Amino acid sequence: MKITHDKLNELLLTISDNARVFVPQKIDGTTNFHLIAENAKIDLDTVRTKTPPKEIIFPQTEKILTTRSTAGKILEIKEAPEIENTVIFGVRPCDAKGFMLLDNFFMDTKRKDGGEQKHIDPQWKKHREKTLVFSVACTKPLSTCSCTSLGIHPADEKGSDLLFIPDIGGYTVMQVSEKGKKFLADNKSFFTDDGNPAAAQAEANKKCESMITLKVPTENAGKLMDLYKKTDVWEEVSMGCITCGVCTLLCPTCHCFETREIKTKPDESEKIKCWDSCSFCTYSLEASGHNPRPTTADRFKNRILDKFEYHVTLYGEIACTGCGRCTDLCPAGISLADTLASLGGVL
Numbered sequence: 001m002k003i004t005h006d007k008l009n010e011l012l013l014t015i016s017d018n019a020r021v022f023v024p025q026k027i028d029g030t031t032n033f034h035l036i037a038e039n040a041k042i043d044l045d046t047v048r049t050k051t052p053p054k055e056i057i058f059p060q061t062e063k064i065l066t067t068r069s070t071a072g073k074i075l076e077i078k079e080a081p082e083i084e085n086t087v088i089f090g091v092r093p094c095d096a097k098g099f100m101l102l103d104n105f106f107m108d109t110k111r112k113d114g115g116e117q118k119h120i121d122p123q124w125k126k127h128r129e130k131t132l133v134f135s136v137a138c139t140k141p142l143s144t145c146s147c148t149s150l151g152i153h154p155a156d157e158k159g160s161d162l163l164f165i166p167d168i169g170g171y172t173v174m175q176v177s178e179k180g181k182k183f184l185a186d187n188k189s190f191f192t193d194d195g196n197p198a199a200a201q202a203e204a205n206k207k208c209e210s211m212i213t214l215k216v217p218t219e220n221a222g223k224l225m226d227l228y229k230k231t232d233v234w235e236e237v238s239m240g241c242i243t244c245g246v247c248t249l250l251c252p253t254c255h256c257f258e259t260r261e262i263k264t265k266p267d268e269s270e271k272i273k274c275w276d277s278c279s280f281c282t283y284s285l286e287a288s289g290h291n292p293r294p295t296t297a298d299r300f301k302n303r304i305l306d307k308f309e310y311h312v313t314l315y316g317e318i319a320c321t322g323c324g325r326c327t328d329l330c331p332a333g334i335s336l337a338d339t340l341a342s343l344g345g346v347l
Contacts, residue, residue, distance in 0.1 A: 064271045105255045
């Protein structure tokens with residue numbers, strides 16, 4: 001199937017009457033996902049948004065419930081407002097794959113190590129059920145893009161409901177999921193029946209992959225526990241880290257969060273879920289005052305092992321998509337590729 005640029009804009013505005021529709025827009029020089037409006041300009045010239053689209057499904061701050069109480073007795077518990085139907089257009093394949101990796105953490109109960117994961121995150125599950133992910137194939141990479149090192153391709157469909165592949169005057173559209181199939185059927189007047197999605201995808205992959213030069217060494221993923229106690233190694237690779245948390249907060253697969261209770265009225269309080277980072281010194285701080293990860297090197301080690309060791313052991317996949325944000329946005333200039341190369345050199 002195909003759709004022209006004009007028809008796509010018309011489609012997105014039409015469905016915004018009954019759903020939240022997010023598209024990448026450049027505002028004050030920074031491209032991120034924002035709600036579409038009548039005169040919104042979709043920015044697909046910028047290769048990737050600064051903040052990954054995970055913040056739409058996993059908001060930075062989200063109300064879970066409201067409680068009303070008096071004299072220590074709970075009188076009423078109100079669930080959070082119903083999650084609205086949502087469409088995210090313009091997701092890059094690396095970020096779409098990020099949703100699948102987060103599914104492992106928030107919803108997968110079948111662990112590869114034989115352990116038991118009994119519970120799922122109800123908020124994540126509700127968001128996923130109410131959200132359509134429309135990804136757009138990449139036509140050019142950044143110097144820090146390395147999706148191919150992680151088994152992802154510039155026109156990969158994984159994690160998407162529909163994949164839009166840029167074509168002359170518009171897009172060739174690939175149906176990926178049943179949700180995507182239903183959307184196409186419900187909105188078929190906006191699309192034409194021509195086009196060869198498989199051929200367009202193969203051509204897009206070939207063209208963009210030929211421009212990707214960065215290779216992230218992943219051959220030691222799942223073997224890094226041999227370095228766990230080698231403090232000097234982790235101190236060396238984390239040198240310069242200021243524990244600002246940028247590499248975690250702007251990562252499409254990082255999932256650390258905490259819950260807080262906030263008093264909003266004398267007899268009412270809200271429980272909220274908000275992002276946290278294992279890079280912060282208070283993240284692992286215990287009520288006793290003990291901190292099992294007291295140094296920058298300890299916390300840096302935890303982040304690397306979480307993605308390239310623990311997630312591999314638990315779910316059989318590396319928790320990285322090669323998007324390059326951690327390298328691009330690190331104020332200390334720490335490169336993920338260099339870090340992994342250094343670790344591999346001492347194994």
